[in-house]
Amino acid sequence: MSGVAATPVRGLLRVTAPLAFGRRHVTPLVTEFLDLHPEAQVELVLADRNLDMIDEGLDVAIRIGPLPDSRLVIRKVGEVRRLLVAAPSYLARRGVPTRPSDLLQHDTIASVAAGQGMLWRFGGSARGSSVAVAPRFIVNEIESGLIAARAGRGLARPLSYQVADDIAAGTLVRLLREFEPAPLPVHLVVPSGQHLAAKARAFLDQAVLYFQRLAVIRPDGVP
DSSP: OOOOOOOOOOEEEEEEEOHHHIIIIIHHHHHHHHHHOTTEEEEEEEOSSOOOHHHHTOSEEEEESOOOOTTEEEEEEEEEOBOEEEOHHHHHHHOOOOSGGGGGGSOEEEEGGGTOTTEEEEOSSSSOEEEEOOOSEEESSHHHHHHHHHTTOOEEOOBHHHHHHHHHHTSSEEEOGGGOOOOEEEEEEEESSSOOOHHHHHHHHHHHHHHHTOGGGSTTOOO
16 A cells, blocks of 8 residues: 655755754764755754844754743753863872862863853752852863863863763863762754744654764763
């Protein structure tokens, strides 16, 4: 018995994601999507600020962190954590911090693009704690900060997916685990109140499966 032919996926799909996450994990998803749908096009817009989906004409967003915008339809696909890390060479030279307040005696590397600023917030209690750091090195994108951290230049606060390989390989060490803040959700997002086009629905269906396989956004995905 013959079935109804599926509607071909065609046309331009505009997708946005955070810069580092988009480079590492959304680009492979997009290339898989293009392989499956030869009549489709994708424009991938990478930005560390949340672009307005309606004003910017975006079809799908991958976002990390809380989402207060009520105009969005949201599906959680994973979570990441804000870690404190340093290279073994740095720790051998300067010692291992045992509590957040110890950071005042250490060199730090801050990424202003990640919205960290100079006040580093920690968890571990009902109220948590904050430390006002005076970083030796300030960057506007995470990769430069990680290069410096691997070289032993100080303590850094990347997201867990950004350093999963480093921690597994021992090039960076995860510190103050018991003081880490609550995890941040990873969401797939589309604008609400709009008909979901076939191209967007196909991308979302594939993205859900793709992110289910992505170990670094599972709760136990980082050593």
